[in-house]
Amino acid sequence: MRFTDLASGRYTELEFPVSSVTKAIPFFSAETGRWVTAVTNQASGKTCTDLCLVNPQISDGAQTAETAAPLTPEAHHPCDASLADARKFADFIEQKYGVRVLIGNEVLDLPERSDEEIQTTEDYWKKFLDMSPELRDDPFYASAQVNSILEQLAWVEQKMSKYPEGFFRSFRTPEGKGGLRISIFQRLYTFARGEAGGIANTFGAWYDMRLTEGRAFDHEMFHLVEFRTNWTAQYEMAFPEEGDNAWIDYCPNGFRFNEKWNTAEAGEELNQYLLFNSRENAYFVSRYSMTEGVEDRAEIMNELFKVPEAQWLTAPAENNLKVYEQCPHLMKKLTRMAETVRKTFGSVYWEEIFAAGYDPRKAEQAVQALIREPGCILDSYGL
Numbered sequence: 001m002r003f004t005d006l007a008s009g010r011y012t013e014l015e016f017p018v019s020s021v022t023k024a025i026p027f028f029s030a031e032t033g034r035w036v037t038a039v040t041n042q043a044s045g046k047t048c049t050d051l052c053l054v055n056p057q058i059s060d061g062a063q064t065a066e067t068a069a070p071l072t073p074e075a076h077h078p079c080d081a082s083l084a085d086a087r088k089f090a091d092f093i094e095q096k097y098g099v100r101v102l103i104g105n106e107v108l109d110l111p112e113r114s115d116e117e118i119q120t121t122e123d124y125w126k127k128f129l130d131m132s133p134e135l136r137d138d139p140f141y142a143s144a145q146v147n148s149i150l151e152q153l154a155w156v157e158q159k160m161s162k163y164p165e166g167f168f169r170s171f172r173t174p175e176g177k178g179g180l181r182i183s184i185f186q187r188l189y190t191f192a193r194g195e196a197g198g199i200a201n202t203f204g205a206w207y208d209m210r211l212t213e214g215r216a217f218d219h220e221m222f223h224l225v226e227f228r229t230n231w232t233a234q235y236e237m238a239f240p241e242e243g244d245n246a247w248i249d250y251c252p253n254g255f256r257f258n259e260k261w262n263t264a265e266a267g268e269e270l271n272q273y274l275l276f277n278s279r280e281n282a283y284f285v286s287r288y289s290m291t292e293g294v295e296d297r298a299e300i301m302n303e304l305f306k307v308p309e310a311q312w313l314t315a316p317a318e319n320n321l322k323v324y325e326q327c328p329h330l331m332k333k334l335t336r337m338a339e340t341v342r343k344t345f346g347s348v349y350w351e352e353i354f355a356a357g358y359d360p361r362k363a364e365q366a367v368q369a370l371i372r373e374p375g376c377i378l379d380s381y382g383l
């Protein structure tokens with residue numbers, strides 16, 4: 001067995017006076033200043049454990065191992081100077097909400113995942129202009145990259161501004177570590193479901209929201225709320241997954257969640273349960289809701305904050321909470337979601353948002369005007 005002194009890289013190999021060692025667990029004895037190793041072996045069919053006191057420094061023949069370069073912190077990937085305006089806007093969002101925002105090549109700071117492919121905005125536009133160098137001097141293409149990030153950030157800011165004060169900060173640890181981290185990508189491709197407008201997951205103390213479409217914010221945010229809910233409910237799955245009777249009970253009789261939601265195989269007859277077709281019989285707000293329970297709930301939340309399409313031309317706009325109130329099955333789901341969110345957060349954020357008089361049509365028009373404005377949209381934020 002080899003013992004290595006990690007500080008010097010010196011190691012020694014000791015032979016134990018037992019054969020058939022199956023396990024060795026070292027621990028440090030502070031009283032003696034020595035490492036003690038519990039060595040488990042199977043001598044003559046019996047399992048027994050011996051404690052060995054080892055000090056490799058006094059052993060003859062210690063050698064020095066080849067060591068790798070000392071560990072350095074993960075390389076930081078800055079974004080290009082041409083994205084300075086977008087970075088300023090990202091700083092503004094960070095300060096206002098107590099979150100982290102990554103743009104351009106900064107998203108490469110995130111841990112890599114093996115189940116997907118990504119493309120940064122910088123990488124996309126560099127390749128695009130390398131292929132069409134004659135477009136470099138065209139003012140539209142020269143500012144296309146920064147504008148595309150600004151547009152996504154404008155959606156993010158519009159979506160975030162309606163949430164209750166302090167909501168996003170509450171995702172940090174009590175010591176103020178981690179929290180919500182929003183990253184803007186050009187492209188996210190998952191091997192399981194193809195192109196994605198957003199992906200939500202967690203890493204260490206971070207709640208990661210990766211977006212190619214700022215509009216997907218409310219959907220992804222509910223995934224993160226649900227992650228936090230599950231963990232703070234003492235590891236109890238607060239929202240049971242697909243197949244669990246507790247959520248399938250909120251779906252039509254005989255319904256099963258199905259990954260093939262967008263193929264003919266999933267069945268045309270399921271369209272009768274869509275909000276688009278009827279309020280009385282509405283169980284789902286989209287076909288994507290039919291993939292699994294977590295997506296069903298995230299879609300309900302995304303739709304709740306959207307302008308109902310049929311209402312674009314009428315005034316005053318009927319918000320989707322009013323629409324849901326006429327949909328008994330959707331309302332049952334929303335009530336169940338509210339119960340769980342209240343347990344973790346002490347309140348229900350969408351109830352607070354609507355009580356404060358949220359008008360999705362005004363919010364959507366405001367962001368549309370902002371991103372259509374020629375020149376720098378940051379003026380509207382007093383930056």
Ligand SMILES: [Zn+2]
Nearest residue numbers: 219223295298
């Ligand atoms: Zn989702």
